[in-house]
Amino acid sequence: MAEEAISLQEKDIDSNIEDIVISIKDFNAWYGNNNALSDVNMNIKRNAITAFIGPSGCGKTTLLRSINRMNDVINGYRCSGIIKMDNIEVTDSDLDTLEIRRKIGMVFQDPNAFPMSIYDNLKLPIVENFSNIEKKRINEIIIEKLKDAALYDEVKDRLHKSALKISGGQQQRLCIARALTIEPKVILFDEPCSSLDPIATLKIEELLVQLKEKYTVVIVTHNMEQARRIADDVAFFYKGEVVEQGASEKIFTTPNSQILSNYLKGII
Numbered sequence: 308m309a310e311e312a313i314s315l316q317e318k319d320i321d322s323n324i325e326d327i328v329i330s331i332k333d334f335n336a337w338y339g340n341n342n343a344l345s346d347v348n349m350n351i352k353r354n355a356i357t358a359f360i361g362p363s364g365c366g367k368t369t370l371l372r373s374i375n376r377m378n379d380v381i382n383g384y385r386c387s388g389i390i391k392m393d394n395i396e397v398t399d400s401d402l403d404t405l406e407i408r409r410k411i412g413m414v415f416q417d418p419n420a421f422p423m424s425i426y427d428n429l430k431l432p433i434v435e436n437f438s439n440i441e442k443k444r445i446n447e448i449i450i451e452k453l454k455d456a457a458l459y460d461e462v463k464d465r466l467h468k469s470a471l472k473i474s475g476g477q478q479q480r481l482c483i484a485r486a487l488t489i490e491p492k493v494i495l496f497d498e499p500c501s502s503l504d505p506i507a508t509l510k511i512e513e514l515l516v517q518l519k520e521k522y523t524v525v526i527v528t529h530n531m532e533q534a535r536r537i538a539d540d541v542a543f544f545y546k547g548e549v550v551e552q553g554a555s556e557k558i559f560t561t562p563n564s565q566i567l568s569n570y571l572k573g574i575i
């Protein structure tokens with residue numbers, strides 16, 4: 308099984324470098340003495356959806372949050388190895404983490420709309436990130452990003468009403484619009500549909516498929532049907548290792564490892 312995993316990783320590393328936006332090399336992560344990730348090697352393709360799957364506690368979120376250095380704030384967290392986004396070494400401790408998060412945005416499990424108007428939810432990151440920006444341009448960006456997040460038509464008549472008064476699915480699309488305002492290259496999604504009903508979930512899935520035209524999407528999901536529906540590539544995590552990774556079609560139809568096969572059958 309280990310040999311099969313290595314050959315897949317090597318194959319990925321050989322892919323056209325232009326198509327790769329994030330490369331992860333020999334990455335390890337610890338919380339205190341707990342080795343949460345072991346020797347992860349992975350290439351994440353540009354303008355594609357990559358899904359991280361695997362049982363609970365196997366390191367998916369740890370890797371996701373390491374990609375934009377969100378884990379830096381956790382007491383006892385440390386890592387080794389290299390994560391690069393294009394030519395930027397995001398694991399370089401001298402880099403400003405805010406700068407990294409401008410390029411690598413994140414959307415969380417539960418919609419975290421701010422308790423303010425829909426308009427102000429988007430205005431806030433815009434004024435924080437683009438100094439001296441004109442009001443007219445702020446308006447334009449807000450409308451553009453609400454449209455990109457497939458939300459504009461549903462909220463255009465209540466932009467100045469509270470963001471907390473819209474549905475959970477709409478709030479999640481608002482959070483996606485907010486992440487888009489600063490023009491990231493990559494957007495990380497940590498189980499973005501786990502608190503949503505099936506209809507709201509399908510809307511987010513459709514949106515992610517649209518977003519990959521402009522952005523690179525990485526998603527942690529426990530929903531295998533979701534990964535199957537939307538992911539181009541899949542990485543299967545087990546006990547802190549990436550056991551298998553590759554094209555979604557291949558992962559779901561002809562997995563190499565018994566562990567992945569068992570996971571897909573719901574045995575583990």
Ligand SMILES: Nc1ncnc2c1ncn2[C@@H]1O[C@H](COP(=O)(O)OP(=O)(O)OP(=O)(O)O)[C@@H](O)[C@H]1O
Nearest residue numbers: 338341343361362363364365366367368369370381
């Ligand atoms: N903040 C933290 N402090 C200490 N240990 C942590 C922390 N977050 C995660 N861990 C540990 O790191 C390991 C990997 O957890 P992680 O959340 O990355 O897994 P996961 O695959 O995303 O799980 P889930 O699917 O349940 O979200 C687990 O052993 C977990 O207990």
